[in-house]
Amino acid sequence: MAQAITLVESGRADHRAKAQTLLQTLSNQNQRQKSEALRIGLSGTPGVGKSTFIEAFGMQLTALGKRVAVLAVDPSSARSGGSILGDKTRMERLARDPNAYIRPSPSQTQLGGVARRTRDVVALCEAAGFDVVLIETVGVGQSETIVASMSDIFLLLLAPAGGDELQGVKRGIMEIADLVVVNKADGDLKAVATRTAADYAGALRLLRKRDGDPAEFPKVVSVSALEEQGLDTVWDDITALARYRRETGFWARRRADQARDWFEDEVRQGLLRQLSADPAIETAMAELANAVARGEETPGAAAARVLAHLAAKSKTGRA
Secondary structure: OHHHHHHHHOOOHHHHHHHHHHHHHHHHHHHHHOOOOEEEEEEEOOOOOHHHHHHHHHHHHHHOOOOEEEEEEEOOOOOOOOOOOOHHHHOHHHHHOOOEEEEEEEOOOOOOOOOOOHHHHHHHHHHOOOOEEEEEOOOOOOHHHHHHHHOOEEEEEEOOOOOOHHHHOOHHHHHHOOEEEEOOOOHHHHHHHHHHHHHHHHHHHHOOOOOOOOOOOOEEEEOEOOOOEOHHHHHHHHHHHHHHHHHHOHHHHHHHHHHHHHHHHHHHHHHHHHHHHOHHHHHHHHHHHHHHHOOOOOHHHHHHHHHHHHHHHHHHHHO
């Protein structure tokens, strides 16, 4: 499993070819076996207790007989590209569970709170027979909403409010959350967490109702990952929403839309690789970039010239 993930995360051309062959083979196998994991995306502000929640939640799922994969994405340095990748050390119990697999990956400066090849790794986990795949993002904000495009259920983790937190949460991520989980509802913070959950429940009622979901969703629940309280409620809500979406056909439509988005993203990334791999285009881009920096060209016009050059070369290649 580790070797397969390393292969699909590699940027080398020969590794990419092998990875695509592997993924296509596994996809054909999955279609025959109809194996399908529940993909759960999780995001939350730093310090909200994502790792503690995931470990406690994962332990509960393995106790129910589920095989759980955790894909934890750590932020990469914009300068060195390095990551700490310390999620396994923060989830010691779950890391030792034979029915759980934790894979930390660097974001590699990829926006969206996920690593470049997270979708491929999800496909590997599904082919390996995991029942639940938990995708933990690097943080919370407008860019992290991309995790919702590769998950079936999206959880937003929040800490008990410390003042104006309602205004601090991005509206975009609130609108796509299926379940808002207020963590740290224990000790002195228990009453505050209860009030925070009530505040968010009221805020969610002001948002436009989403088509296709039960009337009670999105929901807000308060939990204590430290004391492992309320986790059963979270799982019950997740399974109820997943069952409803399957029965209404929303699940299949969402998976189809995600596959289509995945394909379009691969095409865009492939075009960018072509641009960087062509010496002539790379030289032209460098010259145009300097012209843009000097104010001689607008960014839009310079980009149009590069794309026109690529289109002309494509026609020449076909001829």
